[in-house]
Amino acid sequence: MFYIFCPYCKEHREEEEFHARGQAHLMRPADPDNTTDEEWGDYLFFRNNPRGIHHEMWVHSVGCRKFFNITRNTVTYEILETYPMGEQPTITADIPSVRHEQGVQAADGGWQTVGARPESKALNEETSS
């Protein structure tokens, strides 16, 4: 069981009070009339599926019924932070210390790829290509 901190109730609650509602920080294209089919399709259907740090929207459905965001490691299931809607995460895969701590690697384009092998130095070296 997760024990999740609700940023609105300001306390930890059991997982059964919550529901996961998919990737967070999706932006609707500002000008839908002048958006290509590809951009619109990306917005509607395509989601990140990283192996590592992921930002998700959750809802405290049995409780205050508010949506909020969770930063979670999809390999270890560790919840790294929760924060209210409209705020930006402080823990992201862009931060080298977070990547190192969480055993996550980033390939070209910032994609997080193969999972946790923090003990392997060769795999975790920061290389830019």
Add this chain to the structure above:
Amino acid sequence: MSNLSVSNVREFNTQPEGNPLVESPLAWSYRHHPAPRGNGQHAGVVLREKALLGHLVLRGGAIALDEAVRQTLGISLPSKPNALAFDDNGERSIQWISPDEWLVIVPGGEEFALESALRKALGDAHASIVNASGGQTVLTLSGDNAREVLMKSTSYDVHPSAFPVGKGVTTVFAKATVILRRPSETHWELVVRRSFADYCYRWLLDASAEYGIDTQ
């Protein structure tokens, strides 16, 4: 249709004229599932229903609502999460439900006058008031084993250190949702939905059987 504003809400009194027969949401349960009669033993759990109270759900900004609630009820709006406040004689309460939502419970029959007074006090402020009196009922639990019964029923921590008097939370109870609140050292209150009332009542009968239960 051009001059719609929040103050133009049509309100009506849900209390019927005259004196028709009214029943609590648990009336059917009392008839079909009477509690096991005490055989002179000490009952560890005392279950009572506070039937047919007036329930209002207030939503809106805390500042506007606080002013209106102070004017009409004389209680200040609890701004801290999971807080529960009572008036001086303990009959009227207001509880934090979410950052923009509060539950007001008053003696039955007062809710319509209160709703009108609140609307007047709120004026054009962006807020909503919903009369939920018919949709939920209040059960109270007391007795030596009341907390043990709650520990079997909900995943929320009901130890006095985590659940002091003056706290109320919306949480899971058995397989339903209830608002669980602690008005005093000895009593617990469960605000249950009408459609879950029978389920919660029978769950409580079953969970309390080992301690002995006293119902009205």
